[in-house]
Amino acid sequence: MRKHIVAGASVLFIGLTFGSTAHAQNGEAAAQALGCTACHAAETKLVGPAYVDVAKRYGGDTDKILERIKAAVNNGASGNWTDVTGGTPMPPQPQASGKEKELKQIAEWIAGMAK
Ligand code: HEC
Known part of the structure; x- marks a missing residue:
């Protein structure tokens, strides 16, 4: 019985790991690096709207x-x-201005939340 529970948890863990794409990880990391996460979270309103919204x-x-x-x-x-x-x-964020690659990663990360 115990074995089954452990196996089930592993499958869930593997599913979660593979379910989150490289884009999502990069986008989340970029949002942290550029200071967005001070005011935005994926699923909760902080100062700014939740990214899922x-x-x-x-x-x-x-x-x-x-x-x-x-x-x-x-x-x-x-x-x-x-x-x-x-x-x-939302005040302008000059530290993020022109960071094309990072902003695209953030956009892809956010867009993925609508699904
Ligand atoms: C100081 C707090 C703060 C920071 C830092 C911040 N935001 Fe915001 N953000 C807000 C608030 C507040 C709003 C809602 C503004 C409004 O009502 O138009 C908002 C709105 C947004 C929106 C929705 C805009 C729209 O037109 O609907 C996006 C997308 C967004 N922020 C992305 C970012 C990204 C990416 C970063 C990091 C580079 C960032 N924010 C940093 C507070 C912040």
Whole structure:
């Protein structure tokens, strides 16, 4: 009986490991490195909206999400998520500006959450 439980847990673990793609890992790491995670979490509202809600609002469309990320990073964002945040704006994030590769990884990570 005990053996079965252990085996079941291993299968679940392997499933989780293979289920998260390289994109997701890179995107999450990039979001941490660029300071996004100070205000955003994948599934919970912090200062900014949860990334899963961003993913859903933009239909899991990577290009669209990348466009919104770049706009928010370069110019800041306000008024899009007042219902969720109470109106707190996102200040521009110059440390992330022009980081094309990392921002694309973040967009792919977020887009994947809509599925
Ligand atoms: C100081 C807190 C803070 C930091 C740091 C921050 N954000 Fe935000 N973010 C917010 C808030 C607040 C909003 C909601 C703004 C609004 O209502 O338009 C937001 C909104 C967004 C949106 C949705 C924009 C839209 O048009 O719908 C995206 C995407 C986003 N942030 C990505 C990022 C990324 C990527 C980083 C890191 C480079 C980052 N944020 C860093 C607070 C932050």
